[in-house]
Amino acid sequence: MPKTPPGQTRNRIFRFVRDRLLEGDSPSLREVQRHFGFRAVETVRSHLSALVEEGRLIKKSGRSRGYRLPSSASDWSFNRxxxxxxxxxxxxxxxxxxxxxxxxxxxxxxxxxxxxxxxxxxxxxxxxxxxxxxxxxxxxxxxxxxxxxxxxxxxxxxxxxxxxxxxxxxxxxxxxxxxxxxxxxxxxxxxxxxxxxxxxxxxxxxx
Amino acid sequence: MPKTPPGQTRNRIFRFVRDRLLEGDSPSLREVQRHFGFRAVETVRSHLSALVEEGRLIKKSGRSRGYRLPSSASDWSFNRxxxxxxxxxxxxxxxxxxxxxxxxxxxxxxxxxxxxxxxxxxxxxxxxxxxxxxxxxxxxxxxxxxxxxxxxxxxxxxxxxxxxxxxxxxxxxxxxxxxxxxxxxxxxxxxxxxxxxxxxxxxxxxx
DNA sequence: CAGCATAACAGACATTTGTCTGGTATAGCA
DNA sequence: TGCTATACCAGACAAATGTCTGTTATGCTG
Structure with missing residues (x-):
């Protein structure tokens, strides 16, 4: 997998995870890995960690498939x-x-x-x-x-x-x-x- | 955990899982186990398998937290x-x-x-x-x-x-x-x- | 009563999943 | 040029999760 410009892959990963979450289904790291053809899980993990760091995702630790959308991304007053x-x-x-x-x-x-x-x-x-x-x-x-x-x-x-x-x-x-x-x-x-x-x-x- | 009348515990488990799923979060077997205080995971697994058998739940096999509501129960289709x-x-x-x-x-x-x-x-x-x-x-x-x-x-x-x-x-x-x-x-x-x-x-x- | 289905338990095991530690390569920059 | 940040890889490891096999007890039914 060739190296891509900074942030580009991260954005694609974010969109993929976001769409899966909007379908009500949190993907596992290896599912994301397979989808993008990465040869290392760590690649996905570091991207997702970065996305959490940036506040674009939220993670419930200590559980599998624990990524969620922060409220601002999912609720445009739809949370009620x-x-x-x-x-x-x-x-x-x-x-x-x-x-x-x-x-x-x-x-x-x-x-x-x-x-x-x-x-x-x-x-x-x-x-x-x-x-x-x-x-x-x-x-x-x-x-x-x-x-x-x-x-x-x-x-x-x-x-x-x-x-x-x-x-x-x-x-x-x-x-x-x-x-x-x-x-x-x-x-x-x-x-x-x-x-x-x-x-x-x-x-x-x-x- | 005493033995309960047939179907009663199963209904309670179904409602618990359904509510979790409607919150957009599939529980793991052990989370259900903890919630009901069962001493064996298998108790939960057999109940959930039976619920799938009855068509009240759907399971995506080969993945964790794979239980879903059948379309009839989840067709609120929030995605659309x-x-x-x-x-x-x-x-x-x-x-x-x-x-x-x-x-x-x-x-x-x-x-x-x-x-x-x-x-x-x-x-x-x-x-x-x-x-x-x-x-x-x-x-x-x-x-x-x-x-x-x-x-x-x-x-x-x-x-x-x-x-x-x-x-x-x-x-x-x-x-x-x-x-x-x-x-x-x-x-x-x-x-x-x-x-x-x-x-x-x-x-x-x-x- | 015997037979049978169901509820619940016990514990081992396999698979999935997340985490860690370290390495290679490339682009940008002082 | 050397430094640094980032993308990506490799493989081991640990934790979470699902699966299996077998057992005990209880209620129902012929």
Whole structure:
């Protein structure tokens, strides 16, 4: 391997490692070595050490594949993004099971004060909230554990089925109000309904 | 370590590994072992092998820290997330200038075939599209350069002001139809209107 | 009960991976 | 010219990590 101008190989190595890290996979020294055709591992090691020295990489010592991107290189305010499980439509069949087997994950920005497990996402069925701009097929992101507050849009668990409605708490008890004149207000008897959380965000793909 | 009911420990191990992987960091067998207090590495290895067998995990063999989530569990695909500039409301004042000075960036998943510069985001003003579930304050993500197709929801530039409407192309020329009976259909004379792109996604924060 | 599957353990072993020490070559510079 | 910094090589070594083989115990089931 011929000698290259100062910094050139180092930059190429940095880009290679960075791209691998962005794919979520820290390479080993020998993987980098093979990729560039170096005949010595040490060549890679010294370059990576230099990159750490320069602050372009971070290394967790005492472990294999320990290189990481420093926060400035990976987060352009994306660091608050968390994978929130998308549970699908959660029709009859069980909510708890759906939590364990999500359809996928959605990148959602959640506040630092909150835990990732406080959030999940659902796909909306039915037209009952179309008056509030929530259409079938939309995805709602739900914050759990929030104390039920009258007037908020919530996800309620009624007979093992999740449903999106606007919550009203009055002297007559709990009301789940659709936002569509074609649907009726639900007044579930106490104990038969559990409020899973409140809708904090809505996403719609238009294709 | 006492014997636990079948599947219970395996589920706990799965959740632990999954969470580590979602943090972008594959744990080693001995890290899992330490976390659960097992006295044998093999305990972890057999559980993880079983999880791979069940299809709940994937393993890249011949390498350390080789466990990954199968695509169904990890398809949050953070790699495709790109910072799309949020231009604000783009009232009178100029669209081109707004492109230069975005209010911020939004993480948006865009297809590999498309370029980042093909996208921008706008905040919606007015009630004219509320019938289509697009409310004031919502953020729409717009794909530029798409050839105008009749029936799509588009962003049009009318007298230096961006507006969201449904596009209709007919023999009588171009129509921009609001989705709200309180608003009128716009029929801009040819040349006075530019279609900036089509709305591909909608996001709404509910706070 | 016997048979079987599973959970967990024990310890050796092999492979991967990171670290170290020292060497060669080349370019730039005083 | 000699000095120095950098790129790269060579090989040994140590630590981390994964794999294997065999054992013990427990619950389930026919």
């Amino acid at each position: 993004l968390q994978p929130v499980p998308l549970l699908g439509e959660v029709a009859a069949g069980g909510f708890e099971e759906a939590i364990e087997n999500p359809e996928g994950n959605l990148p959602v920005e959640i506040p630092d004060s909150r835990d990732l497990s406080d959030y999940f996402a659902l796909r909306v069925r039915g037209e009952s909230m179309s008056g509030a701009g929530i259409l079938p097929g939309d995805t709602v992101i739900v914050e759990r554990r929030a104390a039920p507050v009258s007037g908020q849009i919530v996800v309620a668990l009624l007979e093992e089925e999740a449903t999106v409605k606007r919550l009203h708490l009055g002297p007559g008890g709990m009301e789940l109000r659709p936002e569509n004149p074609d649907f009726n207000i639900l007044r579930p008897p106490p104990g038969s309904c559990r409020i899973l959380g409140r809708v904090v965000e809505l996403r719609r793909q238009i294709r | 997330l790109q910072p799309v500039p949020l231009l604000g409301e783009v009232a009178a004042g100029g669209f081109e200038e707004a492109i230069e000075n975005p209010e911020g960036n939004l993480p948006v998943e865009i297809p590999d075939s498309r370029d980042l510069s093909d996208y921008f985001a706008l905040r919606v003003r007015g009630e004219s599209m509320s019938g289509a579930g697009i409310l004031p304050g919502d953020t729409v993500i717009v794909e530029r350069r798409a050839a105008p197709v009749s029936g799509q929801i588009v962003v049009a530039l009318l007298e230096e002001e961006a507006t969201v409407k449904r596009l209709h192309l007919g023999p009588g020329g171009m129509e921009l139809r609001p989705e709200n009976p309180d608003f009128n259909i716009l029929r801009p004379p040819p040349g006075s209107c530019r279609i900036l792109g089509r709305v591909v996604e909608l996001r709404r924060q509910i706070r």
